[in-house]
Amino acid sequence: MDKSALSLKVDSQKFLHRNEFVGHVFAAPFVFGFICFSLIPILTSLYYSLTNYSMMTKGQPDFIGIKNYLNLFQDEIFVKSIGVTLKYVFISVPLKLAFALFVAYLLTRKSRLVTLYRSLYYIPSLVGGSVAVTLVWKQLFARKGLFNALMVNLGLDAINWFGDKNLALYPLVLMSVWQFGSSMIIFAAGLKEIPESYYEAARIDGGNGLQIFLRITLPCLSPIILYNLIMQTISAFMAFTQAYIITGGGPDNGTMMYALYVYLHAIKYGNMGYACAMSWFMLVIMSIITLIIFKTSKAWVFTEAD
Template identity: 70%
Template sequence: MNGNTAVAGKGRLYRFIHHDNTVGHIFALPFIFGFVMFSLIPILMSLNYSFTDFSLGTKQADYIGLQNFARLFQDEVFGKSILKTLQYVLISVPLKLSFALLVAFVLTRPTKLVTLYRSLYYLPSLVGGSVAVALVWKQLFARRGLFNAIALSLGLPKVNWFGDAALAIYPLILMSVWQFGSSMIIFAAGLKEIPVSLYEAAEIDGANGWQRFFRITLPMLSPIILYNLIMQTISAFMTFTQAFVITGGGPNNATMLYALNVYNQAFKYNKMGYACAMSWSMLVVMSAVTLVIFKTSRHWVFNEAES
């Protein structure tokens, strides 16, 4: 009897282990644990702190309701950081995607060194967000940096990039455009999926290069453009390292991007509850922008199934 029970128990254990869902849950357990511990719980805690006056180093936080959110509309730095972040996003994302598409289009031409070229162009995306590269970029645009040296050699005056509130944001934008590698790789993969027969048929009909690009390449590539647009927009809203290392938000908050402002409120001014409220406000803004992109995509994204 005991032997039969043991055999039955082993059989149930065997079926339990080899059940598809169980095996999947076991393999997914490390990710689920990491997501719950390091993402979900901190997210819920930040939502809770956004309704408090919590500060780092304090043991108790008092609930103050929506005061943190109401304070946002009275904060001049908050309003300026919103405008500067929108300026950064609206300029850097289209330039970055345009340049990435141009390079991807060139690199899809048959050459022997195309793999090397792709690797070299992708490299800035791997190291572009690092502190070391930000410091190098800061030196390039310094008063005695490379760009001013080139300007002097051409007979042009020096430009005080980081001292002029109207110009300080543009080196950060150029650095973002320089990190076009990830979008370029995705564009290159999408270009390879476009059937060559479409170009051959258009060429037989007498279409020139521009007509083939705007009538075939862009419509067929529009789902990839939509993906890159959303991902790069979200990434641009979260830009922090460049502004923190290169300008520190100056001069006169001219480069105070939103993520940097959140960091300052949390760790510089020790207003963690207020910083959490700012973070959730930005989540709402980013969600609204993403929703607008999705809603308008039906007018310009080509869907072969619907066609």
């Protein structure tokens, strides 16, 4: 017993030793990338956020403590940008997920055409992030754009979408919701994995369509809803291109997304220290929101063990 255990130990030691090496060889690109492109930038930005580093003035940046962070809350545009970003996230993400789930549900039929339909519905996601389509979107909601033409045809008044600070965000929200494709495909995959027997049992018990959806489909999908919710929330917080190209943050900062404001301070005004403080503040907010989602998910996500 002792002997075999010992030889096993020696063998496994050797084995582990080899695995250690192989593992690091394969993981090397990530280890390098993580240190150089995530860890070091994040740590330097923490340091710079405590300085008055500016690209405009030469010389060493001065250490100014938490002054940048205090200034953030004096900065009206900054406070506004948080409001705008939160509004954008809280409207666009739930709408997008609901829409993606709706379309995925619609396309669960057993038909050969369904794959074709899914491809069709994926097109907005495929092209929606491009500058090309963003410029089209700008044109669609222009004063004499397509959307207003449609409204006039329906007997409504044309709306000056990008001229009104309270309305300008909605075309951007709509554009984000429109790109529901990748969430849809992930939902569709999840729907496919729900066993048919669950539905049959529910039908025998006399459940109607809505009940079945609420009691079976949604709980079975909940891990996937969680995944989509987190990924979409993070990407919504990063929204930049749309705001930069369509509105430039205006009118009256009504579409001043967080990422856009960071960009303006860093690249346009050269206030690197201040921009770093903004990034760190954002990191904290994002972490809190992700944490809240994870914590609450215990209450609504069902795993197979339940």
